[in-house]
Amino acid sequence: MFYTQLYDWNFLNNFDDEQYKVLAQTQLNVENNDFEVNVSEIIEKFHIKMEEEPMDGTSGKTVKGVIKINKNENPRRKRFSMAHELGHVILQSPSKDETFYRFMDSKNYETLEKKIDEREANEFAADLLMPKKLVEYAINYISKNNDNELDDKELVNEIKDLMNVSYTSMGYRLKNLGFIGDFNVL
Ligand SMILES: [Zn+2]
DSSP: BBHHHHHHHHHHHHHHHHHHHHHOBBBBOOOGTTOOOOHHHHHHTTTOOOOEEESEEEEEEEEETTEEEETTSSSHHHHHHHHHHHHHHHHOOOTTTTTTEESSGGGOOSSSSHHHHHHHHHHHHHHHHSSHHHHHHHHHHHHTTTTOOOOHHHHHHHHHHHOOOHHHHHHHHHHHHHSSSSSOOO
């Protein structure tokens, strides 16, 4: 299945013609139960440079259009950071001199404008890694392969592994999409 078939029109509207073409020509093998959006492949095909390096107190940043990811974090956190930084590049086109940081503590963002940029990048990352349609395919797959009804926590756990994201981001996503009731980080 091509990525353009997984995302809704509203999300696809964020991309320019070249990027749209990439998404229309890049496949995710949902038919064979691959539910993990390949964010580094997308970044590479967009010709956006990405590097990993050790960082302190920051998960990622975008410097002059180059995405930098904290080398020391776990793979799922890195995936979310990649998607988040890609969000900055796509949504706010941090050109030439502006640097975005992904702080671990949101208190570090001084201005309201920065906070809004961060929120937008997080929403973009959730939309990119966990599009509603893909979540639905994954839930269908899980229910086909489980004889017993799963409770919310079990569902979050199963689907986070299929989509290779953290428990927390999957939990919030399923809640926001209305697939589970209340979600609290444990
Ligand atoms: Zn950010």
